[in-house]
Amino acid sequence: MADQPLVNVTIDGMPVGVPAGTPIIEAAKRAGVLVPHYCYHPSLPSPAVCRMCLVEVEKMPKLAPACVTTVAEGQVIHVNSAKAKAARQGVLEFLLINHPLDCPICDQAGECELQDYVFQEGRSGTRYEEYAKRYNPVEDFGPDILYVANRCILCTRCVRFMDDVAKTPVLNVSERGDRAFIGIDESQLLDHPWAGNVVDLCPVGSLLSKDFLHKARAWDLDKSASICPGCTQGCNVNLDTRDDVVVRIRPRPNLEVNRHFICDTGRQDYRWLNRGDRIEAPLVREDGRLAATDWDTALDHVAALLESRPGPAVLLASGRAGTESLGLVKRLLGTRTHVAAVKVPIGDEAPLPGVPNLALRRERVPNLRGAELLGYTADWKRALSALPEAGLILVLDADLDVDEQAMLERASGAVVWFGTVLSDAWRRADAVLPVTNMAEENGTYVNRDGRVQRYHQAKGPVGMARPAWWAAGEVLLGRGPNPTAPATGEEAFALLGESWPAFAGLTYAELGYTGRVLGSVPAAEVTA
């Protein structure tokens, strides 16, 4: 791309150079101009049907749709000329004549492109008076999707997603003229493993998630850039929270990982972040029973345990733990013989056919690769079989089943438990440290392709919970006259390079919002 000659155009007075073949709408983004649009989407083929992105191109007889008109050398383009604006105002008026204007009860309100553009440049009143609006009943399209036909502007993004990306053509445009609506194959449901994306793609409130229905108003949500914790793909997402409760996961564009999509499994997998049965205070064993205490006492207790219990160690970790926590907790083991393993639940792979290298992966944890880079094994059985001989057992929020809990109870070594939620096995522990889950901390995951990606804190921690890297850092480096324990995720991440060269020299700033592949040249700034 870099050595390709650029085409120079002027958009609303701003000169820009873009590669040949770039549509005007993308060139305009480079010039800092957003051309209003509905049917265009950078991850879908462009049908140029909404006619909203019409722009004036000097020397062209008619207004040109910016989504399918590619740049030509020397073009002078006016996005906000009177002529282009009048055309868009016309489109907006047409779109609204059959639109119910039920924004007060519509989930999309606040993040609705129809609402936004009408406020931006639509008419203040309608000329379509005295006529009843077209009415069609709400349809149930599938497990999580409702279709509110009355709000539909027939941009066909959903149809194209199912046809060209999911390659499961179950949606269509039915009927003609102003009777048209989105139809579904009567013998099928919209239940493709990636079907939920049509809800995000819908620019209006026509396709709705049943899971999110009437749950929150868009303007009440806080959005935090995060990484889907569902599998090793590492899809970029936003965690949407309302009053410190995660209410929705939505894809965040990353053209190199997940483009604009996430799977339905990931989309639904957020409730565990809001669990109520959390460990809220450190617990240490005194006189045979666990008692709540403060962090200083608990950390002293853990440090003492580490010193007093020599011999081989076992570290049982969750693959959902961040790289910082996996690294620093493992450093607690120092030079002693140990087996460190992450538990990796396995599911069925569900690819999205239209996007290369994008699938819901079999390995259903986000940080398997990160754990491997830090010296963990995915051979969970090997770690379990080492339990009887272990003098020290560290558990990093691993989800143990009944058999595994029984094995832990039979083991004789000291148990230090870094945990988020209560389970029966933690009663066996000698110290329990309450740690944050991924929504409550800053951290990184390394996806299956070696891309290190940041997730940002989306909500406050519960009780006295702190990140596991903080607790481990305090034990390792927070003691003595010159404590150097990390205080932030960024500092913890910077420490990883000391022990694992793969991470040497990397910083959060360098990872940015789209991450960076380990061992690669700095990732080009990827935006969409």
Added chain:
Amino acid sequence: MGYPHPSHPRETVVLSKHFGDPAARTFQGWVQRGGYQAIRKALELGREPLIEMVKQSGLRGRGGAGFPTGLKWSFMPKDDGRPHYLVCNADESEPGTFKDREIMRWTPHQLIEGCLIEAFAIRAERVYIFVRGEFTEVFPILERALQEAREAGAVGQNIFGSGVNVDIVVHRGAGAYICGEETAMLNALEGKRGNPRIKPPFPAQAGAFGMPTTVNNVETLAATPHIVNNGAEWYKGLSLGNPKSTGTKLFSVCGHVQRPGNYELTMGFPMKDLIHDLAGGMRPGRTLKAVIPGGSSVPILTAEEAEKCLMDYESIAEQGSMLGSGGMIVMDDSTDMVKTIWRYTKFYAHESCAQCTQCREGTSWTARVLERIIAGQGKPSDLDLLLDLADNMTGKTICVLSDSCAAPVVSGIKKFRAEFDAYLSGSRAPALQAV
């Protein structure tokens, strides 16, 4: 011959020579009438001289746009190794047009020969004749003619022993007006919803099944054998008006004339003679009020404008309308122009493919406003509203269906405003139930 009435002496009978003669439908009958000579000549002539000949003849597309046919053929890539297609547009659905139907009905071999000639010229080994679904009579006639042509070695592998392969397939449409738009037709042919495609790419680059394709109207194709037989100069000589409009054209005259039907005229024939002489003039006691000269999609002409016109592309354009498909709708002074225009907009509102916003919503809104005016509930601002909607619907969509809906509204309001005002002021009684 002639159909439904004998040819008028002032017609120039080329295409319609055998209309009404059932014997011309058979392969043998057609050969006896001089058929299948042109394709042999064309094969001998070779591709480039053939295309040059059609260019020289001045033949222009008879479907409505009037694009020079030879030029269109020359857009097809050469030696690109891909299959080429010829699609014959026989989806004649333009209100007021019924010429292609008669060509196929009486002289199917005329069309088949035209298809063979063009297929040879553009290196297409397969031709699709996309027939309007409602043409229930035409479909079996075409099928039978094709069968005979195949048996006679005129269609299929190695036609007339030339080594050239041309197969012809008749495809029946499902009854959507929009499938007469060439790219919508290609989509329908591929089994997709008949929505017009964005151009570029043009069909000559990526048409049917993504391959180079030329789409030509039935009448255009039917004219080519005559050009090959008689030469470009002969065809070019058939011109009474502007030299850019050559040859003969079938005009479908309907409406308030005494002898409606198809008339084959040399280009440049005076419109007033067509109406008042050939078509028998107005009914007794009636006078000419308006003419839609080229199918319902073109602007309306007043009587004065119509009587000045010659039947060629340029002269009608001078009067602000288009020759279009040659479907002439003649209206006398008993016509309610507001109702007529309303009926057209209802047609377009029904046939809009629903892709583009302006067309999907604008066509039916326009129809509703007109309906309200006719029901006596119009507002003084309605005419400005109609014109503004028409402006929003013109030149902004993928195809021209939306423009076609707007054209009669704009020309109607401009030329017959008094009738709209009569409804608005209440001086004309409401002619519809309230909406």
